[in-house]
Amino acid sequence: MQEQFHNEGVEITAIYHCPHHPDFTGECECRKPRPKMLLDAAQTYEIDMAHSLLIGDSERDIKAAIAAGIGTTVLLSSQEVLSTQASRVVQELSCLY
Numbered sequence: 065m066q067e068q069f070h071n072e073g074v075e076i077t078a079i080y081h082c083p084h085h086p087d088f089t090g091e092c093e094c095r096k097p098r099p100k101m102l103l104d105a106a107q108t109y110e111i112d113m114a115h116s117l118l119i120g121d122s123e124r125d126i127k128a129a130i131a132a133g134i135g136t137t138v139l140l141s142s143q144e145v146l147s148t149q150a151s152r153v154v155q156e157l158s159c160l161y
């Protein structure tokens with residue numbers, strides 16, 4: 065994935081993931097919609113969350129972003145979205161241009 069982004073001129077600074085699953089490891093602080101991974105990144109890289117944009121493909125992503133104070137949220141969904149807290153809903157990323 066990083067190579068694909070690199071080939072398009074985008075450098076990824078860091079990748080975060082939650083290695084847990086509530087059915088196997090119990091609840092954790094890093095699994096979305098909890099905002100811990102976003103807050104960790106904000107602290108490590110001094111990210112201005114209010115002026116940041118999060119693109120996610122689930123409402124859990126959007127809820128985590130809002131809890132982390134991210135200013136703009138975009139829900140990427142190929143299906144009709146009846147209810148979301150996202151700032152915008154797009155069917156594909158090219159809609160953001």
Ligand SMILES: [Zn+2]
Pocket residue numbers: 082083084085092093094095
């Ligand atoms: Zn976790």
